[in-house]
Amino acid sequence: MNVYLVIALCFIPLILIFVLSTFFTKLKISTGIISVLFALLSVIPITFIQYLLTEFLPSDFFSSKNGIFFLFVKVLFFAGFLEESLKFLILFLFPSKKLNLKQFMAAALIFGITLGCFESAVYYLNSLHRAQIRHAELIYSLIFTRMISSDLIHAFCAGLSAFSVFATKNKKIYISPVIISILIHGIFDLFQYFDNAIKYFSIAAILFAVIELRVKYSVLKEYFTAKTQESNPPQNKKKPYTKKKKVSQSKTKTEHE
8 A cells, every 4th residue: 555645544533523623613723723733743742752762661661571560550651641741731832712611622632633643654654664674564454443543542632631721721620631531541552552352442441531521521511601600690680660559548538437
């Protein structure tokens, strides 16, 4: 398969998310482009960190020979904590004054999936390079499955972190979404390190991220709706004024007699 065609296919998820986000959330195209640019800028430190890991750590550092628990701790720190905390900090730079909760989440999804698409392109080029060295052929079905799943987990985890950022910018401490994004990303990468059927359990991590995305969005939406109602309480309706009929004094006296 043509190399340039595969690289172009890596960015199809970005185009889909971009179009859907601008259509359903009324997100401005300029804001979506800013999200893509922020993702491009964050590729540099993330790539640098990954380079340091591959260069200075032993080749079997991420193997499961020392047990699943130690592998999970390593993956959770390097893949989950480092990547998601960096995305969390970059999201604070997003212009959010004119964005509502849904639009800010959409901008974060574009930001996250852009990172995922670039990671997928790098993953494909690395796989192609290793295959050429070994004179082997790439199994493109496995590669595309890996790339799509990686794109989705980056997007959904960025969306979760966005809730913590949006809440903080609106004077509410809400750290559970970013913590969950770190855990989900770590679990996803843990399953991806296996070459057997266990790696397909990473789909469960993606589904869990979708559920958490929906739950956290509902919690924040309810909170901000209640806060808006408190700051703008509905005014009590005035009762319509009715004139009381005056009873003449003469009539009253006659009745008494």
